[in-house]
Amino acid sequence: MMEPNPAAFYRASEKTVADEALRRKLEAATGRHLEHVAQMAAAFPPYYQEKAEARRVKAEAINRLPDLLAEFKRNFEAKGGRLFFARDAAQARNYIVELARAKKAKLVVKGKSMATEEIELNDALLKDGVEVLETDLGEYIVQLRGERPSHIITPAIHLSKEDIGRLFHEKLQSPYSEDPEALTATARQHLRAKFFAADMGIVGVNFLIAETGSLVLVENEGNGRMSTTLPDVVVAVTGIEKVIPRLADLSHFLEVLARTATGQKLTAYVNFVNGPRRQYELDGPRELHLVLLDNGRTRMLADPVLREALYCLRCGACLNVCPIYRRVGGHAYGTVYPGPIGSIISPALVHNGQTAHLAFASTLCGACKDICPVSINIPRILLHLRWLATEEGLPITWPAGPARIRASARRAVWLLSRPKLARMLSRLAGMLLRPLAHDGYLRWLPPPFTAWTKYRDFPLPGSGPNGASQRRAKETTDRADSEVRL
């Protein structure tokens, strides 16, 4: 795994954009997402109401976070659960590795969990001689390939059925097939025995309910339910921001989560984990642990703009609609959480300043905010992070582009840092070009700008929204974050 930095992101993006086959796979997997969600919302009028409710509950939960976590802990422990608070990734890893050692665990089955990716748990367990098996089909596939998931909810989005057929043939010695049914059956068969043999199950969590001390897991395959039902020791790992106040709040999230993530009304499974197994119960863990992870989240809480990123439900929809993610794919970001949400949470969660450049890898088109089930204002947070990076003078060095672009950028910087001259030239150009304009737009510009108007119209300089924004710029002498500030 490369360290995330601007040069690596740039090179990886170029590589993906040039990889015709990979682009087709990404396009096929994400292309119709907006359409599906729109169809689903049309068929379910309360969708937007439920989104607003979910956002309201998240706002309340984050504002009352310390009290809710204390309430959750009381109720969870009253049922016999054991809660461990981990300040950072290392503490979380050590607790789980120690636990596996104490239980003499040889085999661990894992449900899908981005939090365990975040703390790089698998490597720590493997190093300690514990076999760790991902059981979500997509996660199992990327684990066999020794890769990281390239999407939050569709980890193997970058692979074709042929890729997976070859992988299974090679690693599992199954007869080659590229039929998804047959491939799924192969994985099911391999993993079935492991669920029963596993000493420990490790899973992620979608919601913690403060009122009842319940963990709630949302999934389609049944592997989350297997992982929390069959092994004797179950460890759930999740961020502090997953707590919600009341049981009655849950339905708002269930009504929007699957619809936004996959276009389903509801996932096949919603599982409540409520303490260890009781007397005469056939199944369920003898011990239930929860690792509650901070790892930078309190830092996010302290920033009133960034705080909103803690509403995230990890549905992955913002990836599917992002014009950047759809072109460069998840691996290019070099972070555990890719895409728009990854660009705003990675700086605080994982890399301590190393991912500040990702805030610049966005067109600020706003599709992510629109699709988000809790309407996180991702573009505003991106602007905020850009401002922070500039204020703090973080060294973000992008690799040099082609000479022509560098030269144009130099000329633009020269001109735009002389606002009076720029405005004067813009007005002059506006006057000269006015006879050519249609509805305030130019369909053709003289060289060297002809290349632009070949693909899109250019707004008449000094007029329309452009002119208006120039007048605004004249009145506001504030720095660029004026529209961002709360």
Place this chain on the structure above:
Amino acid sequence: MSDFETALAEMRQALYRAPRPLEDDHGSLQEAPSTLSPHTTDTDLPTRFARELESLRGSVIDVPNAEQAAFAIAELARSLELRSVAIGESLRIDLTQIVQKLREYGIDVFSVARVPEERRAELRVKLAECSAGLVEADCAVAASGTLVFVPTPERPRSLSLVPPVSIVLLEADRIVPDLAAVVSVLGSDAMRANPVAFVTGPSRTADIEKRIVLGAHGPKALYVVMVRSLG
């Protein structure tokens, strides 16, 4: 102070330093959840439930009473060539007739209810190898075709999870319009104490090129026997 309490104090500090977010951006922060109207206005909840579940490739068998349920399940077991069926204790619908009928058809029926510790290992293996699990749902949701189970030692959660075929008894009166209504029907005590599961169709995955495949890890097939009257 424990680590946890220190952390909570830091979170309080973090929230205190910055004022609460703007109302218009973050919605009203009032605590009482507002009430939404039910998500389905269908008056015929069983029909809506059946339609939703069938769209997810689950099957619904509509029967008038428990006696007919016994016939339907036995016939289903025969057509699927089931060898053995795992059950728990009865909930509202009496299982006696059904078990009797299945045994008449030569099918091995065994119980995994209230298992003493020394028999756990053996019954886990037996459950893993059986052909179907039969269990009653505590309620169901019409708008999404969801079955809700409240597993207890009498009806362990594996019954609707481990066997490749899941047969579910459902009393038609126990179908509620939407998810929000589930809490009021089951009560928050039941949902706080037991490993509740919402099950919507057979287990599925779309991890390979977004193609939907059933039976990823849980049941590949789901049959709901909907009983109109217990009389």
